[in-house]
Amino acid sequence: MSAIAAWTRQHRLIAFFGLTLVLSWWSWPFYAVGLAPVPFFACGPLVAALVVIGLAEGRAGYRDLLSRLTRWRVGWTWWVVALATPLLVLAVAAAANVTFWDAPVPDLASMAWADIGLLFALRFVNPLDGPLGEEPGFRGYAVPQLQQRWSPLRSACLLGAFAALWHLPIIVVGELQPIAIVVTFAITFVYVWLFNHTRGSVLLVLAFHVAQGTVSYAALGFTGADADRMDWLAGALWLVIAIGLVTLDRRAWRNAPPAAIPSVSAERVSV
Structure with missing residues (x-):
């Protein structure tokens, strides 16, 4: 166990990303042959973060993650941004449709x-759903670790590419359209931008994620081709927003704020 812990401390991100894929994808081959009810588990990032933190940082790492999950004093305007932006994107896409x-x-x-x-x-409380299953791992653990080594821009690129790959099982089985690969990559920049501007608050990006998917296309009365078109329309809007944030707020992508990198003292390690 000490050897595993030592390796994990030296390769936190490899351990996190690798374990995330294992925990999320393990049922995919069984689903393909009819031996599992689902092809994918959204709680993979959450569980992977908890395991890696336990091996690499211990109690101090758990305290750091918990502080991010309860960091709500970020200014009311950021709460409006987090909750209203996904709803506004949905409304504009629906109006265009x-x-x-x-x-x-x-x-x-x-x-x-x-x-x-x-x-x-x-x-907010279901670990098998996307928001709680993803955010403590992807934004709460991976983003601070990435930003300790690289700029927010490069960190968003790396995490966006991984998150797009992570969704592969549910794209292959048809639960998501292929456009989700591009949308996931693009919206990762929005998540990182919001995370950094709210002093590394996982709670705010969790609220953003919850607001993003709570009102379904079916609830709005869109089915079939109309619902499929909503994916493309909303995806195009997220892509425009991501490009706008990178272009118009360039300073935000150069250096991460201190609150958005690990607060747990640790030696500089390889990926």
């Missing part, structure tokens, strides 16, 4: 708002 492709107009009055509110709350 209705205006230019004659998709049905969403009947907001008939939507099950109580159910949507309950789903919104549950996504």
